[in-house]
Amino acid sequence: MGNKQTIFTAQQLDAYQDCTYFTRKEILRLFYRYRDLAPQLVPLDYTNQPDVKLPYELIGSMPELKDNPFRQRIAEVFSEDGEGNMTLDDFLDMFSVLSEMAPRDLKAYYAFKIYDFNNDDFICKSDLEKTLNKLTRNELTEDEVRMVCEKVIDEADLDNDGRLSLEDFQHMIVRAPDFLSTFHIRI
Amino acid sequence: MVFVTCKDTVTGRACCVVLCTTEEQNLVKELVGLSTRDRIRAIRGLSMSFKEKKHIRLQSHAFRCFADCSENVSLVSVSLIIKQYNTNNQVLIQWSCFKLFSQSFRRCGYSIKSARQTLKLWQSIMKEIGGRFGTSVLSYFVFLKWLLMFNIFSFLVNFGFITIPLLVYDPSPNIPPNVSFTGLEMLTGAGYFTYTIMYYGGYSNETLVGLVKYDMKLAYFFTIAYEFKCCLSCFPCLCLSLYSMASSFKKNYVLADPTSNSAWQLLSSWDFSITNERAVRQRKNNLRVQIQESLSDKAQRQLLTLSEKLKHLGVYLGFWLLSTSLVVGCGVSIYYLCQYEQPAETLLVPFVVSLMNLVVPLLYSLFNKFEHYSSHRRQIYALVVRNILLKMSILAVLCYYWMNVVAKKFSCWESVVGQALYRLVIVDFLFLMLGSFFGEFLSNVIGTRLIPRLGVPEFDVARNVLELIYAQSLAWIGIYFSPLLPAIQILKLFILFYLKKVSLTQNCQPPRRTARAAQMQTIFIALLFFPFFVGSLSIVAYTAWRLTPSEQCGPFRGLNSTFSVVGVWMDDLHEIPGSQWVIWIYENIIKSEIFYFLMTLIIMAIIYIFWQVTQGRKELIGLLRQQIVNVSVLYMCL
Numbered sequence: 001m002g003n004k005q006t007i008f009t010a011q012q013l014d015a016y017q018d019c020t021y022f023t024r025k026e027i028l029r030l031f032y033r034y035r036d037l038a039p040q041l042v043p044l045d046y047t048n049q050p051d052v053k054l055p056y057e058l059i060g061s062m063p064e065l066k067d068n069p070f071r072q073r074i075a076e077v078f079s080e081d082g083e084g085n086m087t088l089d090d091f092l093d094m095f096s097v098l099s100e101m102a103p104r105d106l107k108a109y110y111a112f113k114i115y116d117f118n119n120d121d122f123i124c125k126s127d128l129e130k131t132l133n134k135l136t137r138n139e140l141t142e143d144e145v146r147m148v149c150e151k152v153i154d155e156a157d158l159d160n161d162g163r164l165s166l167e168d169f170q171h172m173i174v175r176a177p178d179f180l181s182t183f184h185i186r187i
Numbered sequence: 188m189v190f191v192t193c194k195d196t197v198t199g200r201a202c203c204v205v206l207c208t209t210e211e212q213n214l215v216k217e218l219v220g221l222s223t224r225d226r227i228r229a230i231r232g233l234s235m236s237f238k239e240k241k242h243i244r245l246q247s248h249a250f251r252c253f254a255d256c257s258e259n260v261s262l263v264s265v266s267l268i269i270k271q272y273n274t275n276n277q278v279l280i281q282w283s284c285f286k287l288f289s290q291s292f293r294r295c296g297y298s299i300k301s302a303r304q305t306l307k308l309w310q311s312i313m314k315e316i317g318g319r320f321g322t323s324v325l326s327y328f329v330f331l332k333w334l335l336m337f338n339i340f341s342f343l344v345n346f347g348f349i350t351i352p353l354l355v356y357d358p359s360p361n362i363p364p365n366v367s368f369t370g371l372e373m374l375t376g377a378g379y380f381t382y383t384i385m386y387y388g389g390y391s392n393e394t395l396v397g398l399v400k401y402d403m404k405l406a407y408f409f410t411i412a413y414e415f416k417c418c419l420s421c422f423p424c425l426c427l428s429l430y431s432m433a434s435s436f437k438k439n440y441v442l443a444d445p446t447s448n449s450a451w452q453l454l455s456s457w458d459f460s461i462t463n464e465r466a467v468r469q470r471k472n473n474l475r476v477q478i479q480e481s482l483s484d485k486a487q488r489q490l491l492t493l494s495e496k497l498k499h500l501g502v503y504l505g506f507w508l509l510s511t512s513l514v515v516g517c518g519v520s521i522y523y524l525c526q527y528e529q530p531a532e533t534l535l536v537p538f539v540v541s542l543m544n545l546v547v548p549l550l551y552s553l554f555n556k557f558e559h560y561s562s563h564r565r566q567i568y569a570l571v572v573r574n575i576l577l578k579m580s581i582l583a584v585l586c587y588y589w590m591n592v593v594a595k596k597f598s599c600w601e602s603v604v605g606q607a608l609y610r611l612v613i614v615d616f617l618f619l620m621l622g623s624f625f626g627e628f629l630s631n632v633i634g635t636r637l638i639p640r641l642g643v644p645e646f647d648v649a650r651n652v653l654e655l656i657y658a659q660s661l662a663w664i665g666i667y668f669s670p671l672l673p674a675i676q677i678l679k680l681f682i683l684f685y686l687k688k689v690s691l692t693q694n695c696q697p698p699r700r701t702a703r704a705a706q707m708q709t710i711f712i713a714l715l716f717f718p719f720f721v722g723s724l725s726i727v728a729y730t731a732w733r734l735t736p737s738e739q740c741g742p743f744r745g746l747n748s749t750f751s752v753v754g755v756w757m758d759d760l761h762e763i764p765g766s767q768w769v770i771w772i773y774e775n776i777i778k779s780e781i782f783y784f785l786m787t788l789i790i791m792a793i794i795y796i797f798w799q800v801t802q803g804r805k806e807l808i809g810l811l812r813q814q815i816v817n818v819s820v821l822y823m824c825l
Contacts, residue, residue, distance in 0.1 A: 014294070018227050019240045023300050064318075067467040068459060080236060089237035096231075098459065109234040111455075135457055136475040137468075148478055158812070159819035176455040184460050186314045 007031060009047050020096035027092065030187065034091050037062065046088070056084030059091075064185050069134040073114045074098075082119075098185040107183045108173045112166050123164040125149050211243065218247040223293070226251075308332065312688060318462040320646065320697045327648050327655075328684065334659055335680040337421060341414050341666065342673035348410045349670050350384050353403065356395045375534065376609035381602055385609075386669050388602035388740035404752045407742045408731075411667055415724055418663075422716065466697050499559060506554045510573045513550070517543050517577065518584040525588045536607070537614035540581055544615075544657065545622055548574050548650060571649055571715070578657045579718060585611075586664070586726050590734060599740040605669035612661050612672065616679045619654060623690045626650075631694035643696040651687070656715050663723035667730060 005028060008016070016027045035042040037058045043050055056075050065071040075084035078094035086094070096102065097110050117127045128149040132140065140148075156164050156172045164172075173179050218226050230244050309332060317325040361382065368379040376385070383389050395401040457474075461467055521540060528535055551573050560566040589604045597603045630644035658679070665672040731750050736743035743749045757773050760766045776782050 010294075015241050015244060017297050018244055019230055019237060021231060024297055064462055067462060067464045069457075069467070069471075070459075080238070089241075093237040093240075103232055106232050106234055132478075135471060136478065137471045139475055140478065144479065144482060147482060158815050160816075160823060161819075173455065179455055182456055182458045182460070186317060186460050 007044060007046050012046065012049075016092060020092050021099050021101035022092065022096060030092055030095060031088065033062075033187065034088055042088075051087070053081075053085045053087050054091075056086075059084065059086055064187055068185075070114055073117065077110060077113045095185065095187050098183070099187075100181075100184050104173065104180055105170070107180065108170045109166065111173070111179075111183055112169045115169075121166070123169060125153065125163070128152055211246075214243060215246045215250060218243070219250045227293075309684070316688065316691065317460055319466050320691065320695075323648055324646050324691070324697070327646075327651050328687070330652060331655060331680060331684055331687075333421075334655065335677060335684070337418060338662065338673045338676045338680065340417070342671070342677060344410060344414055345666070345670040345673065348406050349390065349403075352395055352401050352406065353384060353390060356397060357391070374610075374613060376606040376613070380609075381606065385671050386602040386605040387667070387742075388599045388605075388737075390670075390742045392742045392744050402756070404742045404746075405756055407670075408749060408752050410670075411727070414666060415663075415727070418720065422720075461697075469697055502558055506558055510551060510554065511576070513547055514577050514580050517547065518580045521581060521584050522588060525585070526592070534610060534614060537610045540585070540611065541614050541618035543581065544578065544654075545618055547577055548653075551577075567649060571653070574650070574653050575715065575718060578653065579722060582657075582660060582664075582722065590726075590729065594734050597737075599737050601668050601737060601741055605665065605672075608661060608665040609669060609672065609675070612658070612665070612675055612679070615658055615661065616683075619658070619679075619683060620686060622654070623686055627690045627694040644694065645697075646691050646695040652715060655683075656719050660719040660723045663720065664726050667727045 007028070008031075013024055013027065016022070017024060020027070022030065031046075034054070035044070038054055041054065042052055056072070056079075059075050060066060060071050065074065068074070072084060074094065075086060076082055078090050078097075079086045080090055097106055112123065115127060115131050116123050117130050118124070129145055132145055132148060153162065153164065156168050158168050158171060159165065218229055221229060226247060230240060230247070233240050233243065235243075309328075313325060313328055313332075316328055362379065363382070372378045372380045380386070381388065390403060390407060392404055395403060458470065461470060521536065521543075524536055524539055551570055555566060555570055558566075558569075560569065585607075589600075589607065593603055593607075594600045626647070627644060634642050634644055659676070662672055662676040732748060734748065736746055736749055738744055743752060746752060746755070753773070757770055760770055
């Protein structure tokens with residue numbers, strides 16, 4: 001214990017602890033996980049805030065993410081540049097929101113952004129179709145996909161504009177009680 | 188843009204704050220008004236990028252400390268000042284006006300939190316299981332871990348308060364000369380063990396005089412009572428650890444609509460924590476099958492005719508009658524077997540009990556296949572209720588036999604009951620191991636080689652949780668009669684964890700239905716925990732209240748009932764001057780019936796109020812939903 005680490009300054013660690021749901025130990029452990037992805041790119045000394053971004057290919061190859069059908073969208077949502085290339089801050093933020101301590105509203109906000117493939121702040125029919133195809137390995141027929149998407153929009157769309165806004169989505173999440181335990185990645 | 192520079196007169200360093208937009212200003216203003224803990228919680232919950240969160244945090248902290256230590260900070264200027272940039276074009280913000288006390292206090296809190304994490308047992312194994320099999324299977328292992336923790340606590344309390352004083356006072360047990368230790372005692376619990384501290388009979392009823400006067404009777408009584416009370420109050424912790432967030436459970440359980448089974452629930456129930464490629468593929472397949480099923484259900488749903496309904500009803504009634512008669516049969520046969528078994532040191536009764544607990548649930552699963560239930564959930568509930576009935580009636584018959592027959596027949600009857608429980612626990616453990624072998628390994632072999640149609644078996648969470656609860660209720664009943672029984676239970680649970688983990692990973696596949704895990708688990712665990720716990724508690728309470736302790740052995744010898752030890756203590760307290768308040772509490776609160784009556788009334792009134800509030804809120808939610816639709820329709824028309 002104690003301040004033996006030299007990777008971060010005390011202020012940086014405080015900032016990380018205040019802005020994420022992780023403890024000091026978890027933050028250091030996550031830093032080492034981040035570094036293990038590309039040891040030659042990530043320095044061991046973050047005290048002067050180096051500008052290091054790991055490309056999406058490395059992030060997507062992590063064991064926690066590599067089999068997740070939404071890994072690309074997750075990386076895009078949490079990365080600063082929107083392309084999936086993540087800095088350490090983005091990395092910590094991502095796992096903090098996906099940890100078990102994040103509240104439902106925060107998770108719902110990010111889940112909405114993940115399912116919104118075209119980034120227009122609405123989940124429209126094409127977004128739903130893409131989601132469904134990712135979840136079922138493209139093995140449903142066109143008709144079935146169409147029917148399911150229509151049914152979902154029917155049930156969830158409260159303001160009747162043919163697409164789901166953030167409020168509709170959050171309202172839906174309330175009716176799915178296992179959302180909090182399923183929208184969760186353990187690291 | 189607004190810049191504020193202030194100079195800390197104590198250290199002489201400059202403090203510069205940059206505010207960029209009005210929204211940020213409003214947000215920071217809001218945050219500054221909160222307490223530190225609330226502010227941190229609010230910052231963590233902000234849905235913005237990490238960089239922005241850090242920015243907001245710095246500003247709100249700076250403003251807060253500016254407000255707090257304004258007596259030694261002088262405002263130098265509020266005007267346009269050239270920002271200082273560092274080499275990366277980031278604004279250099281320094282602040283020294285640091286509320287050192289709160290910062291170090293928070294750091295201390297964080298370090299305590301991370302220290303607690305290192306003590307978590309089996310963290311990596313649980314993570315692996317959760318990743319491969321999902322949260323519903325993980326809940327079994329979380330429950331097992333909780334039971335293990337409780338048993339460790341229970342053993343330490345018993346050992347510390349009851350056994351150690353006795354060992355310190357009188358280290359050698361008084362064993363009659365012709366009894367020696369043979370290895371068989373480990374299995375039967377009789378023989379050499381009968382006279383040791385393993386059982387009730389080995390404890391004395393004296394007041395040990397050493398450094399302090401230690402009354403063994405009171406110690407025994409209050410230790411047992413304390414353990415039961417702790418178990419009851421620790422149950423909410425179990426719920427918390429199973430769901431990880433009590434607040435979400437509260438919100439979701441009240442508002443969830445149990446009848447809708449829509450496609451949306453299927454979509455939003457994708458388990459992000461699954462990390463195994465095979466598991467992911469299987470989940471995708473299952474989801475596809477479920478979606479196809481629900482679509483075809485919708486197309487073909489038709490009302491059943493009256494004759495079909497009657498037929499189904501007849502089948503249900505028939506099978507329920509059959510299950511109940513099985514249960515009655517088991518109970519009666521165990522009772523007669525107990526009576527027949529002479530001398531009472533054989534393993535016949537535990538063997539038969541465990542065999543019934545193994546075979547009859549399999550029969551119930553078989554019945555389940557012939558009955559048609561309208562929903563999967565009802566099917567599971569029916570199965571669970573039948574199993575509970577079976578296990579509770581077996582325990583009831585055994586307890587009846589012990590309370591009514593054994594208590595009158597033997598001279599040191601508590602030790603006899605303790606031994607019977609010990610044997611039950613050991614044989615139950617052996618059968619659990621066998622059950623794992625047959626239940627999972629053989630099913631796997633049959634499902635993959637012999638009858639491929641069946642496929643790889645799933646881990647039956649319901650059956651396993653029930654077995655665990657049954658094993659634990661044996662331990663709960665046994666705490667009174669055999670204080671060191673939790674030690675056996677600890678060993679059993681520890682080995683069981685690894686056994687189940689290996690069996691799970693080698694033989695089972697992830698569950699096919701992406702069930703509404705959280706909701707089912709609540710009802711499940713509550714359903715299972717309370718009957719058994721309350722039953723065990725009432726058995727022990729009945730023993731303490733009504734039955735006469737044996738004359739020759741144990742801490743309560745010579746008294747009319749165990750509970751009268753409190754009465755004797757109260758009489759003794761009359762002589763000690765400063766303890767009038769204890770006597771007053773005992774006479775007027777614990778002994779008077781009016782107190783309990785009032786408490787019951789108050790609790791019922793509170794429950795009724797909460798229930799009405801919940802109902803009212805549900806109605807309000809329905810009305811508000813309707814209003815949203817109305818307003819949006821109106822908006823579309825305009």
